[in-house]
Amino acid sequence: MIDYVYYPGCSVKSSAKHYEESILPVFRELGVNLKEIEDWNCCGATATPSVDKSKTSALNGRILALAEKEGEVLLAPCAACYLSLKKSHLFLTGGSKDAQKILDALKKQGLEYKGGIQVKHPLEILTREIGLKKIKDRVMRRLTGLRVASYYGCQIVRPYADFDDPENPIIMDDVMAALGAEPVDYSAKTRCCGGALTANIDAVGIELNYLLLKEAKRKQTDVFVTLCPLCLFNLEISQNKVIKEYKQDLHTPVLFFSQLMGLAFGLSKESMGFQRSLIPLDAMWKKIESGENNE
Amino acid sequence: MKIQEAVTFEGDLNRDFLGEIRTRSGCHEIDLCIQCGTCSSACPCAAFMDYTPRKIISMIKNGFKEETLKSYTPWLCASCYSCQVRCPSEIKITDVMYAVKRMAVEEKVFPARFSIPSMDKAMHEILTTFGRSSEVWLMLNMALKTRKPMPLLKMIPLGIGLMKTGRMSIKLETIKQRKQLRRLLKAVKEEENND
Numbered sequence: 001m002i003d004y005v006y007y008p009g010c011s012v013k014s015s016a017k018h019y020e021e022s023i024l025p026v027f028r029e030l031g032v033n034l035k036e037i038e039d040w041n042c043c044g045a046t047a048t049p050s051v052d053k054s055k056t057s058a059l060n061g062r063i064l065a066l067a068e069k070e071g072e073v074l075l076a077p078c079a080a081c082y083l084s085l086k087k088s089h090l091f092l093t094g095g096s097k098d099a100q101k102i103l104d105a106l107k108k109q110g111l112e113y114k115g116g117i118q119v120k121h122p123l124e125i126l127t128r129e130i131g132l133k134k135i136k137d138r139v140m141r142r143l144t145g146l147r148v149a150s151y152y153g154c155q156i157v158r159p160y161a162d163f164d165d166p167e168n169p170i171i172m173d174d175v176m177a178a179l180g181a182e183p184v185d186y187s188a189k190t191r192c193c194g195g196a197l198t199a200n201i202d203a204v205g206i207e208l209n210y211l212l213l214k215e216a217k218r219k220q221t222d223v224f225v226t227l228c229p230l231c232l233f234n235l236e237i238s239q240n241k242v243i244k245e246y247k248q249d250l251h252t253p254v255l256f257f258s259q260l261m262g263l264a265f266g267l268s269k270e271s272m273g274f275q276r277s278l279i280p281l282d283a284m285w286k287k288i289e290s291g292e293n294n295e
Numbered sequence: 296m297k298i299q300e301a302v303t304f305e306g307d308l309n310r311d312f313l314g315e316i317r318t319r320s321g322c323h324e325i326d327l328c329i330q331c332g333t334c335s336s337a338c339p340c341a342a343f344m345d346y347t348p349r350k351i352i353s354m355i356k357n358g359f360k361e362e363t364l365k366s367y368t369p370w371l372c373a374s375c376y377s378c379q380v381r382c383p384s385e386i387k388i389t390d391v392m393y394a395v396k397r398m399a400v401e402e403k404v405f406p407a408r409f410s411i412p413s414m415d416k417a418m419h420e421i422l423t424t425f426g427r428s429s430e431v432w433l434m435l436n437m438a439l440k441t442r443k444p445m446p447l448l449k450m451i452p453l454g455i456g457l458m459k460t461g462r463m464s465i466k467l468e469t470i471k472q473r474k475q476l477r478r479l480l481k482a483v484k485e486e487e488n489n490d
Binding site for chain 1: 371373375376380389397400411412415416419426456460462463470475478
């Protein structure tokens with residue numbers, strides 16, 4: 001077993017519970033143990049940087065300092081946490097006077113940060129460290145014929161694009177292909193879901209998500225997979241509003257990539273949190289069964 | 296006949312505004328803007344903004360401080376960084392938008408009853424007090440700030456759906472070391488003011 005330090009963030013403990021429920025066992029199946037940071041705090045996502053920069057750096061500095069006591073690589077499954085931690089790490093290690101002030105304040109509270117953390121996304125570990133071959137070998141139930149649109153959203157690939165292209169990433173499509181599924185050539189894969197705007201301003205949410213849903217339908221998508229709790233949430237909650245506005249049947253279930261991995265690894269539906277979907281999954285199950293019969 | 300001022304005269308502009316945004320955002324590349332409009336065309340939310348991102352950059356560079364800080368545009372930035380990765384002058388536009396938002400909050404000229412700044416401020420209050428976010432508490436705090444109960448009421452069916460699937464709780468989340476967090480944030484603010 002290899003250990004990595006794990007930062008869950010608030011979403012995977014609440015609205016995206018099925019992300020954590022699936023990612024921890026899937027990694028365990030592949031010989032990786034994710035160790036949760038003790039007494040972690042939230043990162044602030046896009047909210048606190050809009051109000052106070054130094055407090056945002058301090059909140060993230062506390063997380064980084066706690067993580068550094070446990071290891072070198074910090075895994076953050078949520079795109080907003082990933083970016084927030086990465087951005088703060090770069091700021092705190094950038095050598096500016098402002099950064100030094102934050103580091104000093106952290107140190108005084110027993111939270112020294114030496115700058116030794118590498119913030120990574122679990123997908124990066126899956127494809128670069130564990131490797132697609134190992135994933136393929138572990139598959140017990142191939143997802144033959146299932147048309148999966150990998151939706152990456154924004155913050156995992158932008159602005160840093162450390163492990164994939166900022167406009168046309170393929171890392172999640174590769175994982176889906178390794179499971180035997182059929183990756184959809186999804187042109188809207190990095191178009192924005194509206195982030196924190198979608199739940200608050202209907203006009204924005206409907207317009208942005210209409211584009212995402214329409215493109216998926218046009219490519220005969222059975223299911224979306226995503227890596228971001230907010231992308232999943234927005235795509236789910238805006239479906240009824242979009243359908244009402246545009247009068248087209250655009251219902252498409254949205255899952256985390258790790259849920260489909262667990263399913264392909266032969267783990268139970270319940271343990272992977274499939275029952276938590278707000279969109280009915282019946283059509284998807286039928287497609288998976290018919291794919292299995294045709295094998 | 297009273298002559299109404301239909302344009303902004305140069306004397307009304309704020310000549311320090313560009314410098315302030317440059318410092319606050321840490322983005323010096325803003326000086327290199329060529330007004331090509333790539334940012335506005337890349338922006339998924341530009342259609343909803345009162346000024347497009349290109350205009351905001353120009354307004355900052357020319358000292359339209361009041362108009363910029365009162366604008367809805369930065370609050371309609373979803374932080375997707377599409378503009379930033381495409382900008383030929385490598386301007387960190389998203390960071391500039393954050394800097395505008397912070398300045399508007401500090402100077403209390405942001406659109407006060409608009410949901411987005413209210414949410415950001417509510418989240419900021421909850422996180423700096425408890426260290427963790429709790430959805431229900433965030434929404435209640437937001438409703439108080441916007442003084443609009445309707446959006447909260449409209450969320451109830453969704454809330455029920457989320458509770459049924461075990462994806463929402465009414466528990467107030469908190470870290471154990473709240474005192475340490477409070478001391479840390481206090482120290483950070485003291486250091487900041489020590490310039």
